[in-house]
Amino acid sequence: MTPAIEIEGLKKKYWKGKVVTTEALKGVSLSIPKGEFFALLGPNGAGKTSLISILAGLGTKTEGTVVVNGVSIDKDPDTAKSFIGLVPQEFNFSIFEKVLDIVIDQAGYYGITKAEAMPYAKEILTALGLWEKRNDQAQTLSGGMKRRLMIARALIHKPEILLLDEPTAGVDVELRRSMWEFLKDLNEKGTTILLTTHYLEEAEQLCRRVAIINHGEIIEEGSVKELLGKLHITTVLLDTVESLTEAIMQLLRGEPLVREDENTLKLTLGPGGTMNEAFRKLSSVGVHVTNVRSMGSRLEEVFIQLIEKKDAKDATA
Amino acid sequence: MKSPTFVGYKTMVRKELVRIFRIWSQTLLPPVITMSLYFVVFGGFIGSQLAPIAGYSYMQYIVPGLVMMTIITSSYMNTVSTFYFAKWQHTIDEILVSPMPSWVVIAGYVTGGVLRAFLTGFLVVIVSLLFTHLVISNIFILFAAAFLTSILFALAGIVNAIYAKSFDAISIVPNFVLTPLTYLGGVFYSISLLPPLFRHISLANPILYMVNAFRYGFLGVSDVSMVHCFAVMGGFTLVMLIWVLVLFKKGAGLKK
Numbered sequence: 001m002t003p004a005i006e007i008e009g010l011k012k013k014y015w016k017g018k019v020v021t022t023e024a025l026k027g028v029s030l031s032i033p034k035g036e037f038f039a040l041l042g043p044n045g046a047g048k049t050s051l052i053s054i055l056a057g058l059g060t061k062t063e064g065t066v067v068v069n070g071v072s073i074d075k076d077p078d079t080a081k082s083f084i085g086l087v088p089q090e091f092n093f094s095i096f097e098k099v100l101d102i103v104i105d106q107a108g109y110y111g112i113t114k115a116e117a118m119p120y121a122k123e124i125l126t127a128l129g130l131w132e133k134r135n136d137q138a139q140t141l142s143g144g145m146k147r148r149l150m151i152a153r154a155l156i157h158k159p160e161i162l163l164l165d166e167p168t169a170g171v172d173v174e175l176r177r178s179m180w181e182f183l184k185d186l187n188e189k190g191t192t193i194l195l196t197t198h199y200l201e202e203a204e205q206l207c208r209r210v211a212i213i214n215h216g217e218i219i220e221e222g223s224v225k226e227l228l229g230k231l232h233i234t235t236v237l238l239d240t241v242e243s244l245t246e247a248i249m250q251l252l253r254g255e256p257l258v259r260e261d262e263n264t265l266k267l268t269l270g271p272g273g274t275m276n277e278a279f280r281k282l283s284s285v286g287v288h289v290t291n292v293r294s295m296g297s298r299l300e301e302v303f304i305q306l307i308e309k310k311d312a313k314d315a316t317a
Numbered sequence: 318m319k320s321p322t323f324v325g326y327k328t329m330v331r332k333e334l335v336r337i338f339r340i341w342s343q344t345l346l347p348p349v350i351t352m353s354l355y356f357v358v359f360g361g362f363i364g365s366q367l368a369p370i371a372g373y374s375y376m377q378y379i380v381p382g383l384v385m386m387t388i389i390t391s392s393y394m395n396t397v398s399t400f401y402f403a404k405w406q407h408t409i410d411e412i413l414v415s416p417m418p419s420w421v422v423i424a425g426y427v428t429g430g431v432l433r434a435f436l437t438g439f440l441v442v443i444v445s446l447l448f449t450h451l452v453i454s455n456i457f458i459l460f461a462a463a464f465l466t467s468i469l470f471a472l473a474g475i476v477n478a479i480y481a482k483s484f485d486a487i488s489i490v491p492n493f494v495l496t497p498l499t500y501l502g503g504v505f506y507s508i509s510l511l512p513p514l515f516r517h518i519s520l521a522n523p524i525l526y527m528v529n530a531f532r533y534g535f536l537g538v539s540d541v542s543m544v545h546c547f548a549v550m551g552g553f554t555l556v557m558l559i560w561v562l563v564l565f566k567k568g569a570g571l572k573k
Contacts, residue, residue: 050573056414059573082416092407108328109415111321153411 002070004083004161004192005032005055010064012050012216024050026216027064032194032209034069034160037187039203040196042213043307048196049089051213052165055194056086069160082110085159087150089166095139099130099149102138103156110157117156124152127182144175151179155186162186164195168202180206212306220306236275238265238282239291251285325417329425330432333399337433344395348387348437349444355383356448359505370507371538376449380442381532382504385466387441388531389499389524390491392434392467396426396474397487404478409571419565423475423558430471431464438463451535458543459534465550466527472557479561479570498524503532508540523549 012025024047032038042048053059054066057077066073068080093102100121107117125131128148133141141149147167154162164183168176176199183206187193197203203210204224211221220227237260242248244259255278258266267278275292282289337344356376364375371378403409412422445451453459473490481487502524508516519525520541530546533539539546564570 053573057572058410058413060568078416078418081414084414086410086414088407088410090407092410094406094408105328105332106411106415108331109325109412109417111324111416113319113324 001034003031003067004034004036004069005030005194006065006067007031007051007055008065010051010054010066011062012047012054012059013062024216025054025061025064028213028216028218030211030218030221032192034192035187035190036209037184037193037207038195039207039210040194040213041198041200041203041210042196043198046213047216048213049165050216052086052088052163052194052196056084056163057081058086058088082157083160085154085157085162087147087154087162087164087167089169091146091150093138093146093149093153095137097138098135099125099138099141100134102149103153106153107156112157120158121152121156124155128152144171147171148179151182159191161192161194164193166196166198168197168199176202214307234269234273234294236267236269237293238267238278238289239263239293240265240282241288241290242286244287248285248287252281255281257282321416322418322421325415326421326425326428329412329422330428333395333425333429334432336399337395337429337436344391344433345437345440348391349440352383352387352441353444355379356445360448370510371536373536373538374449377451377536378507378532379505380445380449380451381535382502382528384438384441384445385463385528385531386499386504388434388438388463388467389470389495389527391437392430393470393474393477393491393495395430395433396471397478397481397491398474399429400426400475400478401481401484401487404481404571405484413571419562423472423561423565426475427468427471430474431467434467434471435463452537453535454537455534457534458530462527462530462534462546462550465547465554466531469550469554469557472554472561475561476557476564479564481570498522499528503528503540523553526550 007028007030010025010028011023013020014022014024026047028047028051040048040051050059054061054073055068057073057080066080069083071080071083073080097105103121103125104114104117107121108114122131125134128151130141130145130148130152133145138146138149147170151164151167167183168179171179180202183193183195187206193206195202195207207224209221209223210227211218212227213219238257240263243262244265249259256268256270256273257278258268260266267275269275279289360376360379364379367375369375369378400409403412442451477487477490501519502522503519508519508525511519526541526546526549529539529541530543530550533543533546
């Protein structure tokens with residue numbers, strides 16, 4: 001089956017005159033199958049937004065090929081763009097326009113008349129909790145509502161591929177979770193989603209596959225499970241009977257134990273590590289464990305490890 | 318079923334019209350006020366002391382030039398401000414991510430400029446009727462000159478907006494290029510009244526041909542031939558159109 005997005009050797013350089021100021025993408029290759037929920041993770045300046053911009057037609061590329069649903073963005077950019085809906089990082093609608101007008105006008109740019117667009121506009125604005133606000137000027141909306149408005153606008157032409165650039169940045173936890181539910185549902189209905197995010201929890205919760213990008217290069221790609229498997233670290237939480245006083249923690253110095261709160265310790269096990277040693281030490285200082293809770297390996301740890309490893313490698317090169 | 322391209326174009330034009338009427342005090346009113354003052358001061362107070370030019374009173378003679386000045390300024394200012402503001406606010410991204418071909422986007426912006434130029438031009442003509450009576454000598458030339466000139470300056474406004482990196486950059490061309498060229502383009506006088514050297518220098522000013530073609534449409538008099546007028550207008554419009562198309566193709570000033 002034709003992939004939804006196929007990127008090969010994508011390079012992006014920013015120039016000032018004849019001097020390259022930034023090499024945002026250094027030959028990125030990615031293949032995202034149809035129906036995938038894919039996350040692109042990376043720190044600030046890693047190249048995530050440059051990649052999204054090129055895909056959406058807002059940026060130019062220096063080298064490489066990008067094919068969307070089998071259509072090259074070089075050969076037929078307009079058709080390639082018709083498959084994509086973009087939710088950018090920054091608000092980019094006119095704040096003086098009404099919510100419904102913003103969505104309906106966007107449909108117009110995709111060749112959909114107002115009469116054709118209205119039923120679906122009502123459906124998505126209702127699903128995103130904005131229908132009641134349809135006649136309000138966009139400037140009166142809260143930050144979370146503005147973000148949802150950008151999602152509604154991106155979906156009005158029913159794109160097969162949705163690109164989300166940091167969609168939940170600055171959104172409170174409750175709203176973030178409701179947006180996750182909305183996006184999960186959309187993906188289950190068949191929309192391919194490519195998401196860039198800082199929130200690793202977001203990638204863990206939503207995405208089947210993840211690519212980690214740093215300094216314009218993909219440094220790791222795979223399923224969330226595969227990436228977690230690469231990290232041979234396990235973290236467990238130990239609930240204790242005794243309060244973990246400063247004196248007890250002094251006695252535990254040198255052990256892979258960190259005080260989480262008054263009655264909880266975090267134990268981090270490296271490759272081949274066992275819990276027995278830690279339990280022996282705890283018994284010797286008179287601390288009794290009532291419960292062991294596994295935290296597993298977090299994607300965040302994989303992410304930090306990979307980025308640090310890559311940076312160290314670059315520094316020695 | 319309507320063609321998607323037409324729906325996209327119509328959406329752009331409707332948005333432009335809504336904007337022009339929503340902020341009418343910035344888009345439609347100022348040229349009417351300014352031109353009324355020109356009619357009163359130049360046409361009324363000063364013009365009444367002057368001898369007729371080509372058989373018309375001074376007021377009648379300057380009205381076509383002042384209407385053309387309005388058309389030039391309005392079409393240019395409409396696209397330069399709308400386009401630059403869209404770039405600055407990033408609302409242009411709504412259009413750039415869509416599958417609308419570049420030429421449709423350009424046509425949408427240009428139509429907005431032409432509509433504002435015609436609206437303000439019409440209002441200024443109405444106001445001028447309070448001061449003098451007008452005749453129409455050739456309605457085809459009148460509309461063709463107004464249409465071509467407004468397209469030309471709407472395109473020029475897009476070029477300025479694409480290159481502009483600040484709000485200052487969109488006022489440089491109107492203040493330091495358009496205004497001097499318009500004032501020296503035969504709006505207030507016939508170049509036949511100038512000494513030979515200045516008459517020849519004036520012939521290098523493209524706005525002279527637009528003003529004269531428009532005046533010919535109204536009064537049937539012109540300092541230059543209509544063939545030259547339409548060649549200049551057509552040539553400059555074509556150059557500007559190619560320039561805009563190339564800039565869109567390259568994504569210069571539009572894409573990251």
